[in-house]
Every structure is written in C-alpha cells, then in structure tokens.
Amino acid sequence: MNHVMKICLAVASLLVTLVPVAQADDFKLSNNQRISCSRGLSPGKLNTATCKSYAYLFNVKTSEYFRCQVSLALTRDNKEVINVQTDGGCTKKPRIFDTDSNYAFDGTETEPPNTNSFFGPGGYAVWAADTTAQKVRGCITISSGLGSDISKCLDMTFQ
Secondary structure (H helix, E strand, C coil): CHHHHHHHHHHHHHHHHHCCCCCCCCEEECCCCEEEEEEECCCCCCEEEEEEEEEEEEECCCCCEEEEEEEEEEEECCCCEEEEEEEEEEEEECCCCCCCCCEEEEEEECCCCCCCCCCCCCEEEEEEEECCCCEEEEEEEEECCCCCEEEEEEECCCC
C-alpha cells in the first residue's frame, strides 16, 4: 500500500510539472463611465426619477469585452419614497482583434435622449490598441431602429 501511495504522489508531481499553468485572462474596467438621469414631475402626483450608468469590462488578452449597465428607478409622492427598482447586467460583445495579444481599451456612448441618437437609444464607440505593436482599432455601434444594431470597426493608419 505504501508503494501505491508513493507511485501516486510521483505521478501527481510529474503531472504538475509537465502540465503548463493556464494563464488567467486579465480584465480591465474602462476609464470612461457615464451616468444619465431623467425624471417625470407632476405636481401633486407621483414623481419618478430614473438613472442609468454603464461601463465596459475588457479582456486585455483576447480583446473580448462586456458592456455593463446598471439602472435605478425611484418613485415617490410628496411625502415618501414609494418604490425603488434596480436592474443591470453585462452583455458579452465580440472580439475586436482576431488574435491574442496585450490590449488596451476604452469606450464611450451617447446618453439618450440625445441628438446623436437618430434611430433609437443611441450608440457607443470603443477603442482598442495592441500594446505590443502600433495597432489601433476604432469601432462604432449604433441602433438601426429596425431591431438590430449596426457595428463597424476600422484599423487606424499612421502617417
């Protein structure tokens, strides 16, 4: 029995040294968060204020990113807060670059209502750069107003 334990320990230590350690992906939060609020006021009636904020969580290795949003709606009358609701979550977006590297990222978006939101709730722009090469890609996504967003990316040229 003692030999079986020694063999198992030897095999386990061999596997540990031979199997490469999986490198964890690094995630960075965008530096450009925004908040927008709107409210409906009716004298003597219920008042509602809604605030939304967003941020982007970026995988610096794969260039995949998540658009995260949180919202809070507050309803009150003249004397007390009647209801508070919160909602939010993150939605995974596709890779910006096809290959793994080391990337930097930031994003910004319009806050509706806005004159920039021609067809719907607005849009957003994301920028990503390969920190190991002179490579920058800018992407803009806007609502088409027909149910699907339109997203296009362009590689920057350096002159």
